[in-house]
Amino acid sequence: MIKVAVTGAAGRMGSGIIKKITEQEDMEVVAAIEMPNTPLAGKDAGLQAGIDELGVEITGSEKLEETLKASGAEVLVDFTIAHAAVDTIKVATSCGVNVVVGTTGFSDEQMAENIKNVKENNVGAVISSNMSIGVNVFFNTLKKLAPLLYDYDIEIIEAHHNQKKDAPSGTAMTAFEVIAEELDRDTEEVGVYGRKGLVGKRTPEEIGVHAIRGGDIVGDHTVMFVGEGERLEVKHQAHTREVFIAGVMRAIRFVPTAEKGVISSMNDVLGLE
Numbered sequence: 001m002i003k004v005a006v007t008g009a010a011g012r013m014g015s016g017i018i019k020k021i022t023e024q025e026d027m028e029v030v031a032a033i034e035m036p037n038t039p040l041a042g043k044d045a046g047l048q049a050g051i052d053e054l055g056v057e058i059t060g061s062e063k064l065e066e067t068l069k070a071s072g073a074e075v076l077v078d079f080t081i082a083h084a085a086v087d088t089i090k091v092a093t094s095c096g097v098n099v100v101v102g103t104t105g106f107s108d109e110q111m112a113e114n115i116k117n118v119k120e121n122n123v124g125a126v127i128s129s130n131m132s133i134g135v136n137v138f139f140n141t142l143k144k145l146a147p148l149l150y151d152y153d154i155e156i157i158e159a160h161h162n163q164k165k166d167a168p169s170g171t172a173m174t175a176f177e178v179i180a181e182e183l184d185r186d187t188e189e190v191g192v193y194g195r196k197g198l199v200g201k202r203t204p205e206e207i208g209v210h211a212i213r214g215g216d217i218v219g220d221h222t223v224m225f226v227g228e229g230e231r232l233e234v235k236h237q238a239h240t241r242e243v244f245i246a247g248v249m250r251a252i253r254f255v256p257t258a259e260k261g262v263i264s265s266m267n268d269v270l271g272l273e
């Protein structure tokens with residue numbers, strides 16, 4: 001049985017992950033953590049997730065270290081918010097706990113801190129801005145298309161629900177980085193985030209990234225390769241959060257066996273190139 005701790009236990013993703021873990025035969029929820037000094041402290045994590053009582057009480061993250069140690073967690077799954085996740089990863093890795101992190105919106109400095117903590121504590125880690133299997137095939141497709149369509153104008157459009165806090169989405173940024181890397185373009189120079197006013201002619205190198213927010217959209221990503229007289233669009237649409245959660249289950253099984261001290265990707269989890 002893989003013993004799993006979940007941070008963001010009452011969140012949209014966290015509660016879905018808790019529910020899904022209870023349906024697996026090879027893993028169990030041993031700790032459920034929420035924001036510091038949460039009013040949910042002491043509440044049963046199963047009841048909070050809308051399922052039967054689990055016998056695991058929600059704790060505030062101010063008690064993260066003692067909760068992890070007392071629970072014997074082997075894997076911590078984090079779907080929270082970037083600044084909180086950096087501290088959570090630091091504490092979990094220092095306790096020797098492997099981490100599966102789906103939280104998005106890390107700055108370069110925050111990601112560097114995560115990499116440092118995983119390395120110094122020599123644990124397994126999967127950090128991915130999108131855990132869906134389809135999206136990871138989407139990234140692979142972009143990797144193959146970009147060199148073929150190198151002189152086409154490239155624009156990325158993402159759409160998410162109206163509660164999403166960060167923009168552009170982590171997935172849009174990964175798509176952007178994959179394409180820029182394949183085309184040997186500097187992400188600092190070629191990213192154009194929305195356009196307004198007299199912006200001048202589009203340069204051939206720039207890659208536009210645009211964010212739409214509305215209603216209950218789970219997550220759409222479109223990459224347009226626009227040439228003279230034709231365009232090719234690659235689109236992924238997530239219909240339900242279940243697609244991410246299915247990927248999380250695979251990452252939980254993978255991470256105890258992952259190479260220690262480095263951050264693995266969903267490509268590693270799924271065995272994609």
Ligand SMILES: NC(=O)c1ccc[n+]([C@@H]2O[C@H](COP(=O)([O-])OP(=O)(O)OC[C@H]3O[C@@H](n4cnc5c(N)ncnc54)[C@H](O)[C@@H]3O)[C@@H](O)[C@H]2O)c1
Pocket residue numbers: 007008009010011012013014033034035036061079080081082084085088101102103104105128129130131132244
């Ligand atoms: N990688 C993926 O596949 C994927 C998929 C969906 C969402 N996400 C990302 O996951 C994150 C969470 O998304 P959500 O829709 O579940 O958000 P949400 O707001 O519903 O849930 C986040 C939860 O984290 C809790 N939290 C905040 N600080 C905490 C702390 N220090 N310790 C423990 N818990 C804390 C909040 O109280 C909240 O319950 C976002 O960054 C989102 O972009 C990633």
